[in-house]
Amino acid sequence: MPRALITGITGQDGLYLSELLLREGYEVYGLIRGQNNPKADLVAREVPGVQLLTGDLTDLSSLLRALRVAQPDEVYNLGAVSFVAYSWEQAALTTEVTATGVLNILEAIRLHSGDDPSRIRFYQASSSEMFGKVQDVPQRESTLLWPRSPYGVAKVYGHYMTINYRESYGMHASSGILFNHESPRRGPEFVTRKVSMGVAAIKLGLRDKLTMGNLDARRDWGFAGDYVEAMWRMLQQPTASDFVVATGETHSVRELLECAFRVAGIDDWEQHIDQDKSFFRPAEVDLLIGDASRARTVLGWKPSVDFEGLVTMMVEADLRRLHDAQR
Template sequence: MKKALITGVNGQDGSYLAEYLVSYGYHVVGGLRSGTNRKDHSHNIKGIEFVDIDFTSQAKINELLLAVKPTEIYNFAAYSSGLGMFDDPTGIAEINGVSVARILEGIVSIDSNIKFCQASSSEMFGFVDESPQSEVTRFNPRTPYGAAKLYAHNMVNIYRKHYGVFACSAILYNHESPRRSLKFVTRKIVNAAVSIKYKVTDKLTLDALDVKRDWGFSEDYVRAMHLMLQHHQADDYVIASGIAHTVRDVCQIAFDHIGLDYRKFVEVAQSSSRAPETLVLVGDSSKARETLGWEPSLEFADLIRMMVDAEMKIFN
C-alpha cells in the first residue's frame, strides 16, 4: 500500500487530494501545524491519520519521516496566497520557503526513495514579461509570498539535480472550489451573491472588476500533482486552464445563476488605486497535457455555478 504524507491537509487542496488518494487505496497521513483542531478539517474523509508537524525544526521533520515512512509527500503547507501575501514576510519565508528545504533534506537523510511534490505558484512569475507563461518563462516575483515560493521551487530543482531526489514542482495557477476561503475573491463574490439573495446584505464592494486571472478547479489541480509523482521522470509543470477571465465574469456568472443582475449590487471601491496590468497571468499547461495526459474536468462557468450551489446549501 502506498502511503502519502500531505502537509496542509486542512486546506482546500490538501482535503481534495486526501479524498482522491483514499479512493485509490492510499494510506493517507495528514500533516497539521501543532494546535490545529483536527475535527474541523477532516471534510468527513474516512481513514486519514493526522500528525503534527513542526516546520521550524530539521530534527522534528526527520523524526516525522522516520515515524510515518511515506512513499510520497505532497506539500501544501504555506501562508495564504490571498490578501496576506505581504503579511509577515519573515514568517512567509520560513514556512513557504525554508521549510521545503528542510523536508527535502529530510528525504535525503531518511529515505531518498520518497517522492516529493511541491505546490508552487504562478505568483513566482510576478511582473511577467510574456503571456501565457510556461515552465521556461522568467520568474520575477512581486510579493514576499511569491519570493518564498520561488526559493522553495529552486530548492526542488537543486535537490532533484544534485541529490537525485524524485522532486517535482506544480506551478499552480488560481484554483477554486466550494472549500475556498472567504479571503479569496471568487468565494467572496459567491458568498456575497447568496447573501444578497437572502437579504442578509445589500451590496458587494470590490477593488476592481476588470482584473484577469486564470482560474481552475482545485480537484483537477491536485489530480495533476498525483500524476506528476506517477510519471517515470521527475519534472516541473505549469498547471492552469490556459484561459483568463475577469472578476466581472465571476460576478456575472454567480449573480446570474441565482437570478440577479450583478450591476445593481456590485460596486468598485472609490479608494481603489489598483494599477492596470499590461500582461496577464495565464498559464500554458501544454507540457502537463502532453506528458502526463492531464486535462481539466470542469469549465470556469460550471465551477462558479458549483460554488454558488454549495453556498446556497450553507444558507439553507
C-alpha cells in the same frame, strides 16, 4: 499499500488530494500544526481515513519525526502561508513558512532517505504568482519568473530549491506550477469564495452590497479537484520534472462577478458592488493565463470543469449552506 504524507492537509487541496489518494488505495498521513488544532475536526469529518500527525514546516525535527512515523513513498508539500494579500502584512512569516519550509521538508526527506534519496517522491506546490509581471502570454514552464508579492517571492525560492535538490541529490522532486484553482472548500478570504459567499448572501436577502478591489485583474481559474489529480500524476512519472497546470483561459474579476450573479438569477449586479482602494494590491499581477500543453502531453491531464461550471458549483454550494443555516 503505498503511503503518502501531505503537509497543508487542512486546505482545499489537501482535502481533495486525500480523497483521491484514499480512492487509489493509499495509506494517507496529514501534517497539522499545533496542539488541539481546530481544523483537525474538519479533516476527520471530510476525510476520516487520514491519520493526522503534528508538525511544523519551520521545525526540521518535527518533520523528521513525521517521516519516521509515516514512512511515506510520496510527500506532497501543500503547506504555506497562502493568502497573497496577507503576505505584505506578514512578509517575514510568509518567507519562513512558504520559502524556508520547503528547504526544511526537502532536507528532512534527504536525511531520512539515507543512501537512496530518490526513494521518496516529492511534490512541491509552486504557484502562478511566481510569474507576477508576466514576460510571456501564456505562461509556460520556461517563462521567466518575476514575482510581485512576498508570497510570490517565497514560492520562487521553494521552486528553485526543489530543482536544486533534484539536481544535487538525485531526488525525485517535482513542482506543479498551479494557476488559480478554486472550489466550495476555498477559504473565505480568497476572491472567488468571497464572491460566491457574497452573491449567495445577497440572493437570500442577508446583505445588499459586496465590497471589491480591482475588477480588471485577470486570472486563469480552474477546479481544485481537477488540479490535485495533476499533482498525483507527476509523482507517478519515472522522472521528476516541473509542470504548469492551468485551463488556458483567462477571466477578469468583473467576469467572475457577472457569472456568479447570473447563477443566482440577479441581472443588475453592478448596483450591489462597491470598490475600495484598500483591497488593491501594492503591486498588481494583471494577467495570468497558463499553457498546460506539457501536462496534457506527458501526464495525460486535462481539466474537467470549465469556468462557468466552477462558478456555478461554488455559488450553488454557498446558497445551500446559507439556506440550511437559516432553517
